[in-house]
Amino acid sequence: MHDVCLALLWHHHQPYYADDVGRENPMPWVRLHGTKDYWGMAKLLEEVPELHATINLVPSLLQQLMAYAREDYEDTHLRISRLAPEDLSREDLHYLLDNFFMVHVDRMIRPYARYYELFRKRGVSVDTAEQSRKRFNKRDLLDLQVWSNLVWFHPLAFEQDKDLAALLARGKHYSQEEKLWLLEKQRAMLAEVVPMHRRLQERGQVELTTTPFYHPILPLLWDKRLARRAMPEVVLPKYLDGYAQDAERQIAMAVDYHQKLFGQKARGMWPSEGSVCQGILPAVAAAGIEWIATDEEILSSSTDGWVSRDGQGFLRNPEMLYRPWRIEEHGKTLQIIFRDHAMSDQIGFHYQSYDAEHAVGDFLSKVEAVGRATSGNASQRPTLLSIILDGENCWEYYPNAGVDFLRALYRRVAAHPKILPVRVSDYLAKYPATDKLKHLFPGSWIGHNFGIWIGHAECNRAWDLLHETRRHLLRRTEERAKPVEILDAAWNELYIAEGSDWFWWFGDDHHSEQDALFDRLFRTHLQNVYRVLDEHPPAELARPISQGHRAAGLHTQPTGLLNVKVDGRRTYFEWINGGHHVCQGARGTMSQATVGLLSDLRFGFDLSHFALRLDARGGSLSERLAAIDAVKLVFFQPEGFEVKLSHLDRKTPKAELTRNGKPVAHAGLKVAADLILELTVPLGSLSLKTDDPVHFFVQLFKQEKPVERVPAEGAIEATVPSADYELIMWQA
Secondary structure, three states, rough: OEEEEEEEEEEEEEEOOOOOOOEOOOHHHHHHHHHHHHHHHHHHHOOOOOOEEEEEOOHHHHHHHHHOOOOOOHHHHHHHOOOHHHOOHHHHHHHHHHOOOOOOHHOOOOOOOHHHHHHHHHOOOOOHHHHHHOOOOOOHHHHHHHHHHOOOOHHHHHHHHHHHHHHHHOOOOOOOOHEEEEEHHHHHHHHHHHHHHHHEEEEEOOEEEEEOOOOEOOOHHHOOHHHOOOOOOOOOHHHHHHOOHHHHHHHHHHHHHHHHHHHOOOEOOHHHHHOOOHHHHHHHHOOOOEEEEEHHHHHHHHHOOEEEEEEOOOOOOHOOOOOOOOEEEOOOOEEEEOHHHHHHHHHHHHHOOOOHHHHHEEEEEEEHHHHHHOOOOOOOEEEEEEEEEEOOHHHHHOHHHHHHHHHHHHHHHHHOOOEEEOOOOHHHHHOOEEOOOOOOOEEEOOOOOOOOOOOHHHHHHHHHHHHHHHHHHHHHHOOOOOOOHHHHHHHHHHHOOOHHHHHHHOOOOOOOOHHHHHHHHHHHHHHHHHHHHHOOHHHHHHHHOOOOOOOOOOOOOOOOOOOOOOOOOOOHHOOOOOOOEEEOOOOOOOOOOOOOEEEEEEEEOOOOOOEEEEOOOOHHHHHHHOOOEEEEEEEEEEEEEEEEEEEOOOOOOOEEEEOEEOOOOOOOOEEOOOOOEEEEEEEEHOOOOOOOOEEEEEEEEEEEEEEEEEEOOOOOOEEOOOOOOHHHHOOO
C-alpha cells in the first residue's frame, strides 16, 4: 500500500448563546460540552504525543469559554444548579424538571441507577413539570442538580481525580456543599481548555485553526443567489443583496481573536459548515489564511463528477481526492483539502454501535484500502486522507464517551508503519498542491448545497428580517447617528445573528426541544441592534418565525386497538390507530451525508399482541432491504428482549425472540415483508401485562454492523393498553 498521511480534524463549535444586552444566557451547552468534549479531547491527545492532529476552534465558542473561566458568565441551567432546593421558585422548579434530563438517555442516564430512577419518576414526554413536581422531594432535587452536571464530566476526569470519582461512585444523597464543589470543579476545568490547546500547539502536536467569528455561511453572505447552483428550483428570500463587508469582517475578527488567544496566527480555516464558493477566496487569503477544507462532494461538483463515487460507494479516480488542490481568484491563492465524508460519517454516526477494537480495526482497514487504491499514484507524495467531523456531538452516543474508541484509534495509528498522523499545515509545507481547480463549486459539507440554511419559508423570512435590520443599521452608520462604540456594539449583534445555527433550526430539516428558544434568540439579537441604538425594535421582530414543526425524536401515541393482518401489504385502516414516527435520518446538531432506508415506523397493540410496521423510503420494503442482513427490534422495557429478523428476501423472514441472548418460545409471533414489513409479538412472550411500559427501537444490520437506527436516539415509548382502552380514549 501507498503511505497514507492521516489528517484528523476535529471541529469544535457552539453558537453565541448569550444575550449580552438583556443579560441573559439561556443555554448551557458551552459549559457542559466544555467539561466533557473540549477538555477531554485535548486530554486524550496529550496521552499519545505521537498522534498529530488538527483542531478547529470557532471564536464564538472560545469567547464563551473564556467568560466562564473568568467567572463573569452564567447560564440559566448553572444558576438553577447552584440554588438550594428550598430556594427554587415554582418557575425554577419547572425549568429544572424540563431541562435537567436533556441528555442522551441511552448513554448518559440509563447507565446510572439514581439518574435513571429520577428520569422515570419525572415521566418525560408523559407528564408536565407541574404534574410531576409533587413526586420530587428535596433529596431528589439535589441529586438531580448534581447528576445533570456530573454526567457531562469527561471519563478522564474521573480517572485523574479520586474525589470526583468517589462522588460518581456514591451515586446519591448529595449535599448542597458537594454540589457547589462540583460546580467549582467544572469552572476550573473550563479554565484549562484554552491553555491546554495552546500547550498542544506549542509542543508541535496539534495545529489550531479557525472559522469566521460567529459561524456564518460565508457564500450566502456573499451572494444568496449561489444557492441556485446546486438547487436550481430553490425559492430565495425577497432581498438578495450580498454583504461582502460582513463576510470579510467575520473572517478578520476570527483571525485576530485566534492570534490573541494562542499567540500564533491560524494558517488554516474550516469555513462554517464547510461552506465555500469562488468569490470568498480573496477575502480568506487576505486575512493570512493559507488553506481551507470542505467536503468531497464539492470536489466532485467542481470536477463535473470526475472525482465521484459510483452506486456502490467506490471512488472514481481516488488519488485525486486524497491530495491537496490549489484554487485562485483575483490573484489570490489558497490550498484546499477535501474530507472523505463516508469515513468521517463512520466515526460520527456508526462506530458508536461497534465494540471499540472492532471499530478501530474497521477504520484502519479502510485507511489501508485507501493506501492500496492510491498505490498507482506516480507522484512521490504520500496519500493525504482527511477525516473531518464535529469534535463534540458524536461522543455522547458512544460508550464511555468515546474514550475506548479514541484511545485505541490514536495508539494504533501512531504505531502503524504505513500510516502517519499529520497536522494539515505540515503536510502542505512538505507536499504543496500542484493540481489547480478552475472553479470552486458553491456548497457545504451537507449535500454540497445550502438547503438547510435557505429556501424554506422560515429560513427566507429570517434572512429578510436580517436584511431589514442590517439596512437600518447601515443607514444609522452612514448618518453617524451614534458614537463609534455604540455602532460597533450594534454591528456585533448583527454579526451574531448572521451565524448559521439559527437558520439550522428553522425549516423542517432539524428539530429539537429548544426550537422556540433558538427562534427567540435569533430575533433577540436583531432586536438588540435597535436597543443598542436606543430605538424601539419593529413589532415584526416579536413574531415567532418557527411554525412549530414536529420535534425530532417525538412520535404519536396509538389512539385505539389495532386489527392487523400480517401480510406485508399496505392496508391503511389496519394502522390508522397506530402510533407513528417519521424517520428523519439526522440528529439535531449533526447531519449525515446519506439518508436511511426506512421512512416510517408505526406501532400499536391489540388485546394480546404488540404490533410493528416499517415502511421503506422509495419503493417496496422487501426490495430496499435486499442488501440488509438483519433487522432487530430491541426493547429497553421489557428489559432484555430482542426480536431478530433475517432472510429478509423472503416473504416470511426468519424471526428469533431472545431475552438476554437466550432463546424464548414465541408461539404466535408473525412477520411478513413485502411493500411494508409487519410484525406482531404476543404480549405473553414478552412478559407484558396491562399498563406495563414498552420502550423500544429498531436497528438495521449489514455484515453484522449496524447501519441505521430508528429512532436515531432514545426510544419509542408506549404503555400496554387495557381492554377498555378505546372507551377511555373516546371519552377523553
